[in-house]
Amino acid sequence: MSVFITVALIVLVLMIVYQIAQASEYAASMRNDSKTREQSTNQIMAWLLVGFFVMGMIGIVYCHNILKDKLLPVSASLQGEAYDFMFKVTIIVTGIVFFITHVLLFWFAFKYKGTGSKSSFFFAHNNKLELLWTTVPAIVMAILVAIGLRNWMNVTSEAPADANVIEIVGKQFNWIIRYPGKDNVLGKRNYKNINDANNVLGLDKNDPANADDIISQSGEMHLVVNKPVKLIIGSRDVIHDVGLPHFRLKMDAVPGITTTMWFTPKVTSAQMKLNTNNPNFVYEISCDQMCGKGHYSMRGTIIVETQEEYDKWLASQAAYLAPPAAAKSTEVVKTDSTKAITMK
Ligand SMILES: [Cu+2]
Numbered sequence: 001m002s003v004f005i006t007v008a009l010i011v012l013v014l015m016i017v018y019q020i021a022q023a024s025e026y027a028a029s030m031r032n033d034s035k036t037r038e039q040s041t042n043q044i045m046a047w048l049l050v051g052f053f054v055m056g057m058i059g060i061v062y063c064h065n066i067l068k069d070k071l072l073p074v075s076a077s078l079q080g081e082a083y084d085f086m087f088k089v090t091i092i093v094t095g096i097v098f099f100i101t102h103v104l105l106f107w108f109a110f111k112y113k114g115t116g117s118k119s120s121f122f123f124a125h126n127n128k129l130e131l132l133w134t135t136v137p138a139i140v141m142a143i144l145v146a147i148g149l150r151n152w153m154n155v156t157s158e159a160p161a162d163a164n165v166i167e168i169v170g171k172q173f174n175w176i177i178r179y180p181g182k183d184n185v186l187g188k189r190n191y192k193n194i195n196d197a198n199n200v201l202g203l204d205k206n207d208p209a210n211a212d213d214i215i216s217q218s219g220e221m222h223l224v225v226n227k228p229v230k231l232i233i234g235s236r237d238v239i240h241d242v243g244l245p246h247f248r249l250k251m252d253a254v255p256g257i258t259t260t261m262w263f264t265p266k267v268t269s270a271q272m273k274l275n276t277n278n279p280n281f282v283y284e285i286s287c288d289q290m291c292g293k294g295h296y297s298m299r300g301t302i303i304v305e306t307q308e309e310y311d312k313w314l315a316s317q318a319a320y321l322a323p324p325a326a327a328k329s330t331e332v333v334k335t336d337s338t339k340a341i342t343m344k
Pocket residue numbers: 240241287288289290291292295296298
């Protein structure tokens with residue numbers, strides 16, 4: 001309600017100023033004094049510009065105060081810290097430039113309003129000025145791009161040898177997640193083998209490395225805190241995008257092309273619940289690429305836990321291709337007809 005009243009008041013004040021301006025113009029025209037009329041309009045316009053600038057600045061502070069608590073919590077990955085640093089530098093640099101240019105813009109418009117006694121000064125060209133406003137932004141932009149490239153190359157470079165490898169494949173409209181099992185090797189797969197009933201990723205059943213691979217279709221990914229993880233990213237149909245906002249990372253999932261990125265989670269889910277004072281906090285996997293009518297619902301979650309918790313969870317998972325009699329997984333309901341296939 002108070003917001004409504006504030007907006008209504010601002011509109012009212014603007015209407016009053018406009019009416020006064022109109023009235024003074026009519027009065028001037030009645031006196032047939034065009035010069036006075038022009039000057040009074042200029043005067044009002046100049047003050048309106050100052051008002052516009054002040055209101056704009058108040059608006060910025062107001063929005064900042066409202067939104068600052070809705071920002072993401074501190075980065076949950078080591079690599080994300082570099083991205084946060086980049087954001088901070090960008091905001092500070094562009095913020096300073098924004099403030100200086102806007103103060104000058106409105107100040108000049110106010111100071112040099114038409115009074116009838118001044119005439120404009122024009123200059124068509126100034127080499128020094130051209131040089132200055134071309135090279136300074138170019139250098140600043142180059143530095144920002146260089147920081148960005150360094151961060152990008154870091155997460156897309158070869159992952160450390162001890163990294164956990166996890167595959168994540170997008171499909172309309174959920175994420176399928178595969179863990180390599182005890183052998184730590186993801187087996188081969190082929191899109192021609194894909195079958196929604198019993199082979200959602202098209203695992204090659206002749207590849208022994210597939211025998212212990214674990215597949216989760218619940219969209220929940222388990223990661224170990226302080227241990228690098230390399231994501232092997234793919235898609236079964238259209239382009240999706242693995243968005244990890246809390247880790248400050250994202251990567252396209254492209255059909256027919258494997259993309260990768262690696263990072264090191266640094267805050268467990270349990271710790272993040274405490275940090276954010278939110279017992280319902282969950283790390284989110286969002287699909288960051290418009291991929292069809294169910295795009296909005298393509299949401300996964302991540303659980304970051306200790307090595308012991310992870311090992312315990314992993315031990316409770318059954319291999320996807322394991323004989324159904326031994327399978328404990330409840331995520332995939334296998335029919336009798338598929339038992340024969342999975343057991344062969
Ligand atoms: Cu999507």
